[in-house]
Amino acid sequence: MSEGMTRRQVLAVGGALGAMAAGGLGAAAGLSRHPATTGAELRSAVPLPPPYTTPLPLPTVLAPVAVSGGTDHYEIVQRETTAEILPGIRTPLWTYGGTFPGPTIESRRGRPVTVTHRNELPVPTVVHLHGGRTPADSDGYPTDLVTPKGWPAAGAPHTAHDRGAAADAHDAPHTMHDPRAVPTRLTRDYTFPLDQRPALLWYHDHRMDFTAPAIWRGLAGLHIVRDAAEEALGLPAGPRELPLMIADRAFAADGSLDYPSLDPTLRTRPGVREPYLAGVLGDVVLVNGAPWPVHEVDAARYRLRVLNASNARHYDLAAVGGDGRSLPLVQIGSDQGLLAAPVTHRSLPIAPAERYDLVVDFTREPVGGLVRLVNRLGTGRTRDVMAFRVARRAADPSRVPGTLATDLPSWRRQDAVRVRDFAFRAGRMGEDGGHGWLIGGRPFDPARSDVRVRLGDVELWRLVADVHHPVHLHLTGFRVLSRGGRPPLPHDAGLKDTVSLRPGESAEILTRWDGYRGRYLFHCHNAEHEDMGMMANLEVV
Incomplete structure (x- = not known):
C-alpha cells in the first residue's frame, strides 16, 4: 500500500495475472475459469427440487423489546437450529434468532437502534452492520469477540493458527495477536445511530479468519433504513416491496x-x-x-x-x-x-x-x-x-419519478487532499506461510496500522485487482469515478460501499471520511479472500 506508487506501476500489478502462479495460487481451480466465477463449486449430494416450486419466504420484521430515550432496543439470540431448506430434508444452521435469513430490522433515519446479541453458538462471533455509518466500538471489528459459555480466555483463539493456508504439510502456524481487542462474554450491545441515507443494509458475522464459514452456516440478516422523503416518492411499497x-x-x-x-x-x-x-x-x-x-x-x-x-x-x-x-x-x-x-x-x-x-x-x-x-x-x-x-x-398507484434523491454528496476529484493506491492480489502469507490474498503485498494483521485518514478529509483511492475482488469500505460510502481510466459503468451510479473489481481492472473511488474516529477496515468481500488475509486496518483520526 503506497501513496507514492505510480499509475504505471498500479496498472502493471493489475494486468499481471500470471503473477498469481508466483504467489502460489496457480493451482487453485477457480482462477482458470470464467473470470466472474472466481472460486470452485461444491456439488450437492442430495436430490435437489425443481425450480419455481417453493414459495418465496419473507423474513420476519423484528419488533423492538423496548423504546426509551428516542432509541429502539432489540434482542437477538445467536443459536443453532435445524430447518427444512430443501423439501423433506433437515439442515443444521447457525442463526440469528432461529431463522435464515435472520430477522429484518426496520428503522428510521436518525433514530438510534441498540441491538443486544447473545451468543449461544459453540464459537465466538462478531456482528458487523454492513453499510452502517457506525461508531468504531459497534462496527464489529474482527477481534471484538462475543465469546460463548465455556470458551477459553479472551484472545486465545487468535494467538496461533494456520491462517489462510492450504492443507500442505509445510504450512507453518501464523502468530496473531490484537492488543486492542475488546471482547465480551455471552452478550454485546451494538448501537447504530443510523444518521445516514435510507438504504438496504445487512448484518453478518465478522469474526477474524472465520467470516466465510459462519455466513455460509446462516449468520446473515437484513436491516432497512427508511425516511419520510423516500416514502413520499410513491415507489412500490407494502407487499409490492x-x-x-x-x-x-x-x-x-x-x-x-x-x-x-x-x-x-x-x-x-x-x-x-x-x-x-x-x-x-x-x-x-x-x-x-x-x-x-x-x-x-x-x-x-x-x-x-x-x-x-x-x-x-x-x-x-x-x-x-x-x-x-x-x-x-x-x-x-x-x-x-x-x-x-x-x-x-x-x-x-x-x-x-x-x-x-x-x-x-x-x-x-x-x-x-x-x-x-x-x-x-x-x-x-x-x-x-x-x-x-x-x-x-390490479390497480397500481405507484410511480418511479425522474428525480429520486437530491442529497447525494457533491465531492469532486479536485476536492481530494490525498491519493492512495492499493493492489488486491494473490500471494503468500509470509516467508513460511501458506497461500492467501493480500492488499498491498501484505496479509491482514490486527496489530498493525495500515492507513491513517483525517476525519473530514476527501480522498481518492485507486484500486487494482488480479482476479475478481469486491472491495468494501467500512464506515463510509463512495463514488466510483472511473474504471480502467474510462468512465464508470451504468450500475456504478449513486453512492456505493462495495465496488466490484474485475480481473486486471483498476478503479478510482472518491470518499469523504466523516462520521466517527476510530479503527475500521477495508477488505475484499469474497469471504474466503477476506479470511485468508485480504483485509486492512484503517484509522480515522
Missing part, C-alpha cells in the same frame, strides 16, 4: 451445508481446502433461504431490494418473460440508497455484498405468466434464481 437475499449453498449427503473447512468445528484452524482458495461456490441458489423460489405477484410494479449474500459467487441478473423477452430492470438505488435519477438495465451484475434497489413492471405480463429472474453468469442449475407468477390484474 420485496427484500431478496440471494445466496448459493451446497448440501452434504446428510442434509447439512457442505463447506470445505480445514477445521469443521471452526475453533482453531481457519482456511479451506486447496481447490477452494479462490472462493467457495454452491450449486443451489437460495433466495431468502429457499431454493429457486416462486412468488405470486400482481400485474403491477414491484420494488426488488436485492442483496448478493453469497460468499464468492457473482451474478448477472435479468428478468425474462415467458416469450423470452427481457423486462427492464429500473435501478433506483445502490448500496447506500437512492440514486439521483433512475437507470434502466437489461441485465445487472451484482458481486458479493452489493445491493441494488430495482423496480420491475409486470403490468404487461399475461395473467398466469411466469417471469424468471436468471443469472446469465450461471451454468446448469445456477442459471436459475427465482420466478414471479403473475396472478391477477
